[in-house]
Each structure stands twice: as C-alpha cells, then as structure tokens.
Amino acid sequence: MKTVLITAFEPFDGERVNPSWEAVRHLHERMICGAHVVAKQLPCVFDESLRVLNETLDTLKPDLVIAVGQAEGRTDISVERVAININDARIPDNTGNQPIDEAIVEDGPAAYFSTLPIKAIVEGIREAGIPATVSQTAGTYVCNHVMYGLLHALAKQKGPVRGGFIHIPLLPEQAVKHQGLASMPLQTVGLALEMAISIALTVEEDRRLEGGATH
Amino acid sequence: MKTVLITAFEPFDGERVNPSWEAVRHLHERMICGAHVVAKQLPCVFDESLRVLNETLDTLKPDLVIAVGQAEGRTDISVERVAININDARIPDNTGNQPIDEAIVEDGPAAYFSTLPIKAIVEGIREAGIPATVSQTAGTYVCNHVMYGLLHALAKQKGPVRGGFIHIPLLPEQAVKHQGLASMPLQTVGLALEMAISIALTVEEDRRLEGGATH
Amino acid sequence: MKTVLITAFEPFDGERVNPSWEAVRHLHERMICGAHVVAKQLPCVFDESLRVLNETLDTLKPDLVIAVGQAEGRTDISVERVAININDARIPDNTGNQPIDEAIVEDGPAAYFSTLPIKAIVEGIREAGIPATVSQTAGTYVCNHVMYGLLHALAKQKGPVRGGFIHIPLLPEQAVKHQGLASMPLQTVGLALEMAISIALTVEEDRRLEGGATH
Amino acid sequence: MKTVLITAFEPFDGERVNPSWEAVRHLHERMICGAHVVAKQLPCVFDESLRVLNETLDTLKPDLVIAVGQAEGRTDISVERVAININDARIPDNTGNQPIDEAIVEDGPAAYFSTLPIKAIVEGIREAGIPATVSQTAGTYVCNHVMYGLLHALAKQKGPVRGGFIHIPLLPEQAVKHQGLASMPLQTVGLALEMAISIALTVEEDRRLEGGATH
Numbered sequence: 001m002k003t004v005l006i007t008a009f010e011p012f013d014g015e016r017v018n019p020s021w022e023a024v025r026h027l028h029e030r031m032i033c034g035a036h037v038v039a040k041q042l043p044c045v046f047d048e049s050l051r052v053l054n055e056t057l058d059t060l061k062p063d064l065v066i067a068v069g070q071a072e073g074r075t076d077i078s079v080e081r082v083a084i085n086i087n088d089a090r091i092p093d094n095t096g097n098q099p100i101d102e103a104i105v106e107d108g109p110a111a112y113f114s115t116l117p118i119k120a121i122v123e124g125i126r127e128a129g130i131p132a133t134v135s136q137t138a139g140t141y142v143c144n145h146v147m148y149g150l151l152h153a154l155a156k157q158k159g160p161v162r163g164g165f166i167h168i169p170l171l172p173e174q175a176v177k178h179q180g181l182a183s184m185p186l187q188t189v190g191l192a193l194e195m196a197i198s199i200a201l202t203v204e205e206d207r208r209l210e211g212g213a214t215h
Numbered sequence: 216m217k218t219v220l221i222t223a224f225e226p227f228d229g230e231r232v233n234p235s236w237e238a239v240r241h242l243h244e245r246m247i248c249g250a251h252v253v254a255k256q257l258p259c260v261f262d263e264s265l266r267v268l269n270e271t272l273d274t275l276k277p278d279l280v281i282a283v284g285q286a287e288g289r290t291d292i293s294v295e296r297v298a299i300n301i302n303d304a305r306i307p308d309n310t311g312n313q314p315i316d317e318a319i320v321e322d323g324p325a326a327y328f329s330t331l332p333i334k335a336i337v338e339g340i341r342e343a344g345i346p347a348t349v350s351q352t353a354g355t356y357v358c359n360h361v362m363y364g365l366l367h368a369l370a371k372q373k374g375p376v377r378g379g380f381i382h383i384p385l386l387p388e389q390a391v392k393h394q395g396l397a398s399m400p401l402q403t404v405g406l407a408l409e410m411a412i413s414i415a416l417t418v419e420e421d422r423r424l425e426g427g428a429t430h
Numbered sequence: 431m432k433t434v435l436i437t438a439f440e441p442f443d444g445e446r447v448n449p450s451w452e453a454v455r456h457l458h459e460r461m462i463c464g465a466h467v468v469a470k471q472l473p474c475v476f477d478e479s480l481r482v483l484n485e486t487l488d489t490l491k492p493d494l495v496i497a498v499g500q501a502e503g504r505t506d507i508s509v510e511r512v513a514i515n516i517n518d519a520r521i522p523d524n525t526g527n528q529p530i531d532e533a534i535v536e537d538g539p540a541a542y543f544s545t546l547p548i549k550a551i552v553e554g555i556r557e558a559g560i561p562a563t564v565s566q567t568a569g570t571y572v573c574n575h576v577m578y579g580l581l582h583a584l585a586k587q588k589g590p591v592r593g594g595f596i597h598i599p600l601l602p603e604q605a606v607k608h609q610g611l612a613s614m615p616l617q618t619v620g621l622a623l624e625m626a627i628s629i630a631l632t633v634e635e636d637r638r639l640e641g642g643a644t645h
Numbered sequence: 646m647k648t649v650l651i652t653a654f655e656p657f658d659g660e661r662v663n664p665s666w667e668a669v670r671h672l673h674e675r676m677i678c679g680a681h682v683v684a685k686q687l688p689c690v691f692d693e694s695l696r697v698l699n700e701t702l703d704t705l706k707p708d709l710v711i712a713v714g715q716a717e718g719r720t721d722i723s724v725e726r727v728a729i730n731i732n733d734a735r736i737p738d739n740t741g742n743q744p745i746d747e748a749i750v751e752d753g754p755a756a757y758f759s760t761l762p763i764k765a766i767v768e769g770i771r772e773a774g775i776p777a778t779v780s781q782t783a784g785t786y787v788c789n790h791v792m793y794g795l796l797h798a799l800a801k802q803k804g805p806v807r808g809g810f811i812h813i814p815l816l817p818e819q820a821v822k823h824q825g826l827a828s829m830p831l832q833t834v835g836l837a838l839e840m841a842i843s844i845a846l847t848v849e850e851d852r853r854l855e856g857g858a859t860h
Contacts, residue, residue, distance in 0.1 A: 003675075008226075008669040011650060013859070020658050024849055029416075039828065041708065050663055056722055057693060057811075061839070070860075071859075071860035072859075072860075073767070074397055074860070075290075075396060075397045075398070076390070076394075076395075076398075081729075081733075081785075082685070082729050083758065084726075084727050084756060084758075084781075086726070086727075086758070088779075088855065088856075088857030088858075089855070089857055090855060090857045090858060091859065093652060097758075098700055098855075100853050100855055101830065101851070101856075109754055109755055109756075110727065110754055110755060110756040110758055111727065111754075111755035111756030112755055113729075115817070115831070117778065119746070123759065123805060126391045129386075129387055129388035129391060130387050130391070130395075131387055131390040131391050131396075131398055132391075133394055133395075135826060136729075136780040136782040136784060136785060137782035137858070137860075138860060139728075139857065139858040139859050139860040140781060140857035140858055141858065141859040143859070143860055146735055160806065167860055170345055171344075172344055172345050172399075172403065173344035174292070175346040175651070176289070176341045176344060176345070176346050176347075178681060179348055179763075180290055180291075180348075181346075182290045182388075182398075183288060183290070183346055183397075183399075184398075185293075185400055186405060188387065188400060197388070197396035206746070208746060210733065210734070210735060210743075211743055212718075212733030212735045212785035212786060213733075213735060213781060213784040213785055213786065214716075214735055214736065214784050214786040215659070215714065215715075215716035215717075215719070215789075215812050226639050228644070246542040248470075270615055284645065285645075286644075286645035287644075287645075289645070296514075296515050296516070296557050296570075297516075297540065297541065299511075299541060299543075299566075301511070301512075301543070301563075302642075303640065303641060303642030303643075304640070304642055305640060305642045305643060305645065307530055313640075315638050315639070315642075316549070316636070316638060317642055320496055324539055324540055324541075324542055325512065325539055325540060325541040326512065326513075326514060326539075326540035326541030328516070328585060334531070351567040351569060351570060351645060352567035352643070352645075354566060354642065354643040354644050354645040355511075355566060355642035355643055356553055356642060356643065356644040356645065358644070358645055368517075382645050393550050397469075415620040419523040423531060423532070424529075424530070425518065425519070425520060425530055426518060426522045426566070427517075427518030427519055427530075427569065427570035427571060428520060428570055428571065429443070429501075429502075429520055429521065429569050429571040429573070429574055430499065430500075430501035430502075430504070430571065432812060475683045505720075505820070505825055505827045505828070506820070506824075506825075506828075556821045559817055559818035559821060559830055560817050560821070561817055561820040561821050562821075563824055563825075563828075585723075601775035602774055602775050602776055602829075602833065605720070605721070605776040606774060606775070606777075607778050609721075609776075609778055610720055610721075610778075611720060611776075612720045612827035612828075613720070613721075613776055613827075613829075613832060614817075614828075615833060618817065618830060
C-alpha cells in the first residue's frame with residue numbers, strides 16, 4: 001500500500017491558527033486512491049522544519065509528499081512550480097531567527113522544480129469549481145525553505161517519489177481581521193488538497209496546459 | 216407577521232449565473248426572526264429593474280428590503296453605505312442600454328444613505344467568522360440604480376421601512392474563469408445574508424463602530 | 431480678473447510630507463488661463479479644515495475652487511464625483527479626533543456632486559499622457575469632509591462657483607517606504623492639476639464620456 | 646575601458662512602445678563610472694532573443710550585462726533575483742510562438758541567481774527616492790527566458806561578468822489605456838537604470854539587506 005505524506009505548518013506571524021494545518025490534519029489516516037495519508041505538522045522555523053521533515057521521510061518512506069502553507073492575500077489554491085536555494089526572511093521565524101540571503105543547502109542547485117503534475121492538479125481542482133493557479137514563486141521564507149529541502153531530499157532517493165508545495169489562502173475567520181484579503185473556507189481547501197493527492201497519485205504525465213506569467 | 220423582501224439580479228456581463236440570485240433564492244419563503252422572507256429576481260436593466268422593484272413593493276408592502284448584487288473582485292460581504300443619483304454605465308445593461316451621467320430620479324436628492332444598521336450587520340457577520348466591511352460606493356451601474364430607487368421609494372412611504380444594498384463576491388466556480396479574483400461560497404454568502412436580515416429586523420439603533428475609509 | 435482657490439492638506443498618518451501641498455504650493459500666485467491662482471494649506475483636522483476653508487472663501491471670493499488630497503495606494507489622478515454627508519474616521523485626525531458616523535452638516539443633503547467638469551478634466555489629463563479616472567468615492571475622512579463642506583458653502587452662494595476635489599497618489603519618495611504602493615512624481619501631478627484648473631475655467635459643459643463603475 | 650551591455654525589448658502584447666527600450670536607448674553610448682554603455686534592443690521572441698543576445702555578447706565582450714523588460718501592473722523598479730529554466734507562455738510571442746513547459750536549455754540547471762548586487766541596487770535606487778524592490782520571479786515568458794539565457798551564457802565564460810534582469814512599470818502614457826495600473830515616467834526609470842549600472846560597476850559585495858517574501 002502506498003503512503004502519502006502531507007505536511008503543514010504551525011501558526012506564525014501573530015496568527016492563532018494556520019489554515020494549512022487546519023486543512024491537512026483532517027486528512028490524517030485517510031485513504032485516498034488506495035493510499036494511506038499521514039499528516040504532519042512542521043514548525044515555522046528555518047532548519048528545524050527540515051529536520052522534522054527529513055526524520056519523517058526516513059521513518060515513513062512515503063511514495064508522495066505534498067507540503068502545504070498559508071499565503072495571506074492569495075485568492076486561490078496556488079500550486080508552486082519551483083523552490084529556490086535561498087533563505088531571505090522578511091519577518092523572523094517562530095524562534096526569532098531571520099536569515100538574509102543564505103543558501104538552504106550549501107552547494108545545492110539554485111532551484112528544484114516541483115515533481116508533482118502541477119498543471120493536471122490545477123486543472124482538476126478548477127474542474128471541481130475551485131479557483132486554482134500555478135504560482136511561479138513560493139517566496140523566500142520557511143515555505144520555500146521546506147519545498148526546497150523536500151525536493152533536495154527526494155532527489156537523492158533511489159525510487160522516484162513525487163513532491164511539491166501548495167499555498168492556500170487565509171481562512172474566512174482570519175480574513176475578518178485583515179480587511180480586504182481574500183479567503184477560502186476550510187472545507188473547500190480540504191477538498192482541493194484531497195484532489196491534489198488523488199491526481200498526483202494517478203496522473204503519470206503532466207498535462208500540457210498554459211499556466212505561465214509574463215512577469 | 217412581518218414581511219422581508221430580498222432582491223437579487225439575473226446574470227450580466229457574460230456570466231452564466233449571478234451569485235446574488237443563487238444565494239437569495241434559497242431564502243425564498245423562509246422564516247427569519249418571525250418574519251416571512253420573499254425573494255425576487257430583478258432584471259439587470261436600468262429603469263426596468265426599478266419598475267419590477269416598485270411593483271413588488273406595492274404588492275408586498277414589506278417591512279424590510281435588502282437588495283443584493285454581484286461585485287466581481289471584492290473579497291468580502293460589503294454592506295453599502297450610500298446610493299447616488301447617477302447612472303454612468305461602464306458596460307451596457309442586459310438590453311444594451313448604457314446611460315452616461317443621467318439622473319436616476321430627475322430632481323431627486325443627490326444621494327440616500329442606507330437605512331439598514333450597516334455597522335451592526337458588518338459586526339454580526341464578522342463575529343460569525345465571515346469577512347465583511349462597509350463599502351462607501353455601490354458604483355454607478357444597475358446596483359446603485361436599484362439601491363437609489365429603493366431608498367427613494369421607501370423615503371416616500373409613511374411607515375419607516377428599512378432598506379439597503381449588499382454586494383457579494385464571485386462564486387468560486389465563477390472565479391475559476393477570472394484568475395486572481397477572490398470568491399466566496401454560496402453557503403457562506405447565504406449565511407451572511409440571513410444574518411443581515413436577522414440583524415436588520417432586531418437591532419433598533421446601529422452600532423457606533425468604525426467603518427470608514429480615508430479615501 | 432478671475433481668482434482660483436486651490437487647497438491641499440498638511441501631512442497626516444505619520445507622513446512627513448503631503449503630496450497635495452507639495453504640488454499645490456507651486457501653483458500659488460500663478461496665472462492660468464488669465465486667472466490668478468491662490469494656494470492654501472488646510473489642516474488635516476475635522477471642522478478646523480472647514481473653518482479655514484470658509485474663511486478663505488469669504489476673503490478671496492474665488493471663481494473656482496479645487497481641493498486636493500493624498501490617496502495612498504491610488505495609481506492615478508482621481509477626480510472625485512461626489513461627497514457624502516458623513517464623517518467616519520478610520521484613523522484619528524491631526525488633533526486626535528476620530529468622529530464615527532456623524533453628519534458633516536446637520537440637516538445638510540446626503541451628498542453633493544462635484545460641479546467641476548469631471549469627465550472633461552479626466553479626458554484632458556489623459557490626452558496629456560497622464561493616467562486619470564473618475565472616482566466614485568472620496569472616502570469618509572477629512573478629504574470627503576472638505577469636499578462636502580466646500581460644495582455646501584458654494585451651493586449657498588449666489589453666483590455659480592465651480593468646486594470639486596481631486597485625489598492624487600503618493601510621491602515616489604513616500605512610496606519607497608510603502609512597498610507595493612503606486613506613486614506619481616510631483617511634476618506630473620502639478621501638470622495634471624494645472625490642466626484641471628485650465629479645463630474647469632474654460633469648458634462650459636462637461637463631456638458625455640463613460641467614467642462609471644459597476645460596483 | 647569597461648563595456649556595459651544593457652538590453653531591452655521591442656513592444657509586445659499590443660503595445661505601441663516598450664518602456665524598457667524607451668529608457669534604455671537613451672543610455673546608448675553613455676559613459677557611466679568610466680564604462681562605455683551599449684544599448685541593444687532584443688525581439689520579444691523566444692530563442693531569437695537569445696540568438697541576438699549571444700551574438701552581441703560574443704562581439705561586445707561586455708564586463709556587465711543588465712537586461713530590462715516591461716512588467717505591466719508592477720509599481721516599482723523590480724530587480725529580479727532568479728531566472729528559471731522553463732518557457733511557459735501565457736500569450737504568444739511576437740512571432741506567434743507559445744511554448745508550454747519547455748526547458749530553455751536542455752539539461753541546463755533549474756535556475757540561475759542574478760549575479761548583480763541586487764540588494765545594493767534596490768537600496769541605492771530607494772535612497773534616490775525611487776521605489777524599488779527585489780522580485781522573486783521574472784515570470785515564465787521572454788523576460789525570464791532572456792535572463793536565464795544570459796546567466797547561462799555568462800556562467801560558461803572565464804572571467805566573472807555580472808548579469809541580471811530588471812523589470813520596470815508601464816509608462817504613464819501606456820497606463821492611460823490600462824485603468825488602475827501603476828506607472829513610472831521614463832526619466833525616473835532612466836535614472837534608476839543608470840544607478841543600477843553604476844552600483845553594479847562599483848559595489849563589490851552585495852549588501853546584506855532584507856528583500857524577501859513570505860510567499
């Protein structure tokens with residue numbers, strides 16, 4: 001039986017919840033397309049997040065890994081295309097650490113592309129009536145850090161294990177306190193993530209669909 | 216028994232649905248706070264919308280009227296503060312009419328303020344975890360037209376009948392086709408409108424809460 | 431000889447300059463279309479701003495009045511269509527006063543429309559290659575307060591004196607500290623205001639051009 | 646004497662001008678910090694743009710290369726951090742070509758980081774009162790294509806030649822036709838690019854300044 005690891009973060013930046021964990025924890029121990037889903041919360045901390053992730057990868061040996069994070073202000077499910085080898089923290093992480101322009105992996109490649117079928121995932125979620133897009137940047141904070149670290153770890157493994165990152169909007173109850181920022185209910189996000197897992201498990205080759213940006 | 220009239224619009228601007236009607240029609244024949252709710256669809260047409268509205272007001276003699284409309288791009292439930300006496304159509308209405316800088320009511324006042332307890336409505340919806348704000352402009356299209364016409368009609372009546380307008384975001388299934396625009400599910404919008412009716416029926420005096428804009 | 435009064439505000443909300451005054455003070459004592467321009471700074475204070483304005487109107491007896499204010503985040507010269515009879519301050523004014531939902535003029539009309547030829551002004555500024563739009567709301571802060579108070583004062587006068595309000599973006603040097611907000615250089619704003627004065631002095635009847643908003 | 650190559654694009658996407666070329670051509674044959682500046686226009690065409698660029702690199706053997714492109718909607722001078730090895734065209738290029746998810750360089754690395762002192766450039770431009778930021782994505786269109794191709798070419802050279810990409814906003818006269826989009830005058834952009842060249846020529850080690858994004 002296949003195992004799927006889906007990760008999310010603890011709250012950060014003064015929030016009391018992190019929508020990524022609220023959505024992901026409901027998928028824990030679920031069966032999706034015949035695969036067993038394990039949900040794991042990561043600290044919003046540089047390095048420590050990757051230590052926990054790598055430990056979980058070693059123990060669980062998952063066949064698919066999707067990391068999820070909060071992107072306040074984004075309006076839809078945004079499936080990240082690429083992670084870059086840089087930490088540049090606009091705000092301190094949850095231990096107060098704020099690295100500026102440091103490599104995530106010394107001598108690592110400049111970037112890793114998501115190995116998820118990102119276009120098929122976006123298309124599938126949209127067909128379910130949920131707004132979704134490909135994103136060309138996961139930022140330079142702990143989300144990008146985890147995405148890069150994940151893809152770096154998976155690249156060193158023997159078998160091909162797919163991995164990637166999905167950013168989600170604020171929850172409505174968070175957006176109440178951030179006037180003007182878009183939101184998406186937990187249930188919708190949960191459904192989208194379930195579809196992402198399902199598509200990543202079943203679609204062999206990604207769809208050739210436009211999902212780019214002019215800048 | 217009190218009667219509440221809640222109106223919404225037919226689709227416009229190339230959309231196949233109008234979220235306002237999708238949300239409002241589920242409230243038809245509902246009882247809220249002991250009042251009987253009647254939902255009515257208005258055409259997205261200058262003048263004809265007001266003809267239908269005024270006819271309905273005459274027949275129904277409601278104790279409360281809330282008109283609802285779609286505001287693509289807005290992120291939350293936005294409770295309009297004021298309607299202005301002008302038609303200035305950026306796009307043609309559903310009959311192809313596109314008035315520019317014409318008064319809605321010749322010799323009517325420049326504006327009418329909503330007579331709903333707008334601050335209490337925003338506060339109540341937010342307390343339920345749904346993003347909501349006061350909006351300082353309902354535009355200059357059919358939504359503002361209906362809001363102005365409604366308040367003009369109510370101002371001439373004897374008894375004090377509260378009236379106002381609420382703009383709502385796109386539905387998720389609409390936003391799929393408008394990348395980057397925020398959305399709100401039907402269920403959430405429906406709940407918010409139900410609360411708006413309930414608060415408008417029960418809160419006598421509006422709350423003194425900040426809901427302004429610097430510009 | 432005709433006299434034009436152009437007003438602007440002192441800095442507020444923690445800014446060290448107000449772009450409206452920076453632009454307007456260069457027009458002081460200028461001759462535009464044969465009219466003498468007087469620039470006057472108003473305090474960013476409810477009531478006191480109107481006291482100074484009314485005093486200046488009494489002394490100067492201008493033939494045209496344009497009030498100008500800062501609108502952080504706006505991208506272009508935005509010519510206001512309407513002022514509404516409400517103070518609802520999102521932030522305190524420069525004396526710490528923060529009125530909520532109070533009428534500007536007790537028993538005053540709900541709103542006044544600008545008596546400037548707003549469409550002709552927008553068209554003229556655009557033809558000079560400077561972005562400009564009609565705005566449907568001047569907010570509920572001191573800018574709207576001054577616009578309403580101005581139009582209320584002019585409405586009571588005998589001769590027809592045109593008046594209105596123009597919002598302008600941040601200056602580039604202000605936007606440096608507000609990442610992501612648009613800006614416009616002083617010189618461009620100054621040119622646009624000069625054109626607004628010129629058009630308001632010479633265009634008798636406003637142009638019938640689309641400048642509306644669907645919401 | 647050192648040579649600086651600064652490139653820009655021809656108009657695309659229906660525009661009649663490209664602000665990048667309008668700004669860059671004024672720098673042609675200029676001396677900045679003792680270096681000779683050569684401006685070169687590139688076609689907005691996949692592959693052909695790189696053919697022209699590589700030819701120019703071979704002939705000119707510049708000591709510094711900055712490529713510049715239009716980013717409609719951006720509000721400031723945005724100095725790109727990274728280029729990724731993918732073409733994913735949202736719109737066709739100027740020959741009608743629209744590659745989807747194709748590598749720019751087969752077997753090339755996933756990304757190249759700019760070798761310009763991007764933080765020092767942003768800081769210097771800001772100190773001159775012009776809004777500037779680090780951008781985490783150059784998109785997936787011809788701009789990113791040229792940035793990646795440039796850095797790939799420079800990486801294979803012997804001596805260390807710095808290279809990178811800067812996106813600029815629309816010109817005011819373009820923004821007139823795109824209501825709501827920010828703009829920046831040619832003169833301001835030109836000054837910012839001149840400063841970027843100057844800083845890239847003189848600042849050995851980049852400044853350690855925050856310029857990241859949480860997502």
